[in-house]
Amino acid sequence: MAEATAAAHADEHHYTSTGLDSWKVGFWTFIGSECLFFASLISTYMVYKGSSVQGPYPPEILNIPLTTFSTFVLLMSSLAMVLALDGVQRGDRKLSMIWLAGVIVLGSIFLGCQVYEFNEFVHHGLTIQQNLFGSSFFVLTGFHGAHVTVGVIWMTTLFILAARGKLAPSDALKVEIAGLYWHFVDIVWIAIFVLVYLIQ
Amino acid sequence: MSADVTQSTHGHEHGEAEEHEGHASVKFYWMIGGILAILTAMEVAAFYMDLGAVEAPFLLTLSAAKFALVVMFFMHLKFDSKIFTGVFMAGLVLAAFMVTALVVLYHVVPAYR
Numbered sequence: 633m634a635e636a637t638a639a640a641h642a643d644e645h646h647y648t649s650t651g652l653d654s655w656k657v658g659f660w661t662f663i664g665s666e667c668l669f670f671a672s673l674i675s676t677y678m679v680y681k682g683s684s685v686q687g688p689y690p691p692e693i694l695n696i697p698l699t700t701f702s703t704f705v706l707l708m709s710s711l712a713m714v715l716a717l718d719g720v721q722r723g724d725r726k727l728s729m730i731w732l733a734g735v736i737v738l739g740s741i742f743l744g745c746q747v748y749e750f751n752e753f754v755h756h757g758l759t760i761q762q763n764l765f766g767s768s769f770f771v772l773t774g775f776h777g778a779h780v781t782v783g784v785i786w787m788t789t790l791f792i793l794a795a796r797g798k799l800a801p802s803d804a805l806k807v808e809i810a811g812l813y814w815h816f817v818d819i820v821w822i823a824i825f826v827l828v829y830l831i832q
Numbered sequence: 833m834s835a836d837v838t839q840s841t842h843g844h845e846h847g848e849a850e851e852h853e854g855h856a857s858v859k860f861y862w863m864i865g866g867i868l869a870i871l872t873a874m875e876v877a878a879f880y881m882d883l884g885a886v887e888a889p890f891l892l893t894l895s896a897a898k899f900a901l902v903v904m905f906f907m908h909l910k911f912d913s914k915i916f917t918g919v920f921m922a923g924l925v926l927a928a929f930m931v932t933a934l935v936v937l938y939h940v941v942p943a944y945r
Contacts, residue, residue, distance in 0.1 A: 650913075650915055652913055652915060652916075656916070657915070657916070657919070660916045660919045660920055661919050663920060663923070664919050664920050664922055664923025664924070665923060666923075667920075667923040667924045667926075667927040668923055668926060668927050668930070670927070671926075671927030671928070671930050671931050672930070674931055675930060675931045675934040675935070678931065678934065678935045678938075678939075679934055679935065679938040679939075681939075696876065696879065696880075700872065700876045703872055704869060704872055707865070707868045707869065707872060707898075708865060708869075710865075710868075710902060710906050711861060711862070711864070711865035711868075711906075713906070714861050714905075714906045715858065715861060718858055718861070808908075811906075811907075812907055815902055815903075815906045815907045816907075818902055818906075819899050819902050819903060822895055822898045822899050822902070823895065823899070825875075825895070826875065826891050826892065826894075826895040830875060830876070830878075830879045830891050831887075831888050831891055831892075
């Protein structure tokens with residue numbers, strides 16, 4: 633009986649020869665590759681920094697108060713994410729639903745700020761074709777925004793699972809992996825906020 | 833800080849749920865969230881104060897501290913297997929090298945400027 637339970641448990645978690653869960657090893661590898669993906673976009677932005685021959689230029693157009701707010705929102709969404717994981721691990725359905733909803737709301741606020749910012753830039757004449765700053769800025773922050781969007785959709789599916797009572801402590805790994813993705817998106821923004829917005 | 837972490841990381845030994853092994857306490861997570869908010873406020877304050885030559889290194893240091901806090905505690909790398917740290921650091925170090933190399937090549941080396 634105990635052997636059968638252990639076998640089912642091992643099968644569910646797909647342990648590798650290292651004793652680590654293969655999903656988690658695979659996801660950390662994916663995060664490592666994502667580091668290189670965003671590094672290539674950040675490099676492009678940095679290389680072309682100050683090379684635009686026509687405006688609008690970064691100091692004229694970047695909205696620091698708005699971006700500070702959205703940065704704070706994204707950081708707090710990471711806190712909500714880790715608290716949601718804690719709720720799932722404890723088997724506290726209500727708590728996990730509250731914090732997952734928090735991640736979804738905060739992630740959506742961040743996306744709303746980004747849509748507002750992009751819209752303002754276009755109204756001020758900065759499009760993706762306008763200059764090198766516009767091209768590299770929209771590609772970098774646009775890809776980040778796309779990652780946040782995927783994260784919000786992922787969190788919404790987890791919220792639905794929790795609401796249906798299908799997110800037990802034994803499913804904590806699903807939430808942990810989603811959390812790794814969400815925190816990664818957060819650390820990428822930590823780098824973007826400083827390199828793009830604050831060091832002009 | 834360490835007491836909160838130690839208590840929870842050894843939760844298994846003390847009979848707490850097995851799922852909590854290797855993770856910090858809720859109070860500790862809130863504290864990390866507070867520190868992240870304070871570091872962000874310091875970054876923005878430094879931006880508006882215009883610190884001159886030290887501004888960029890100062891901002892990069894604060895940013896690196898925020899990055900490390902999220903990775904170590906929210907992503908649990910501090911409590912997880914060192915293999916995960918190795919896998920992540922391999923990508924991160926390569927990425928940092930690539931950004932540095934390209935920035936130096938295009939902004940410092942005269943032939944490319």
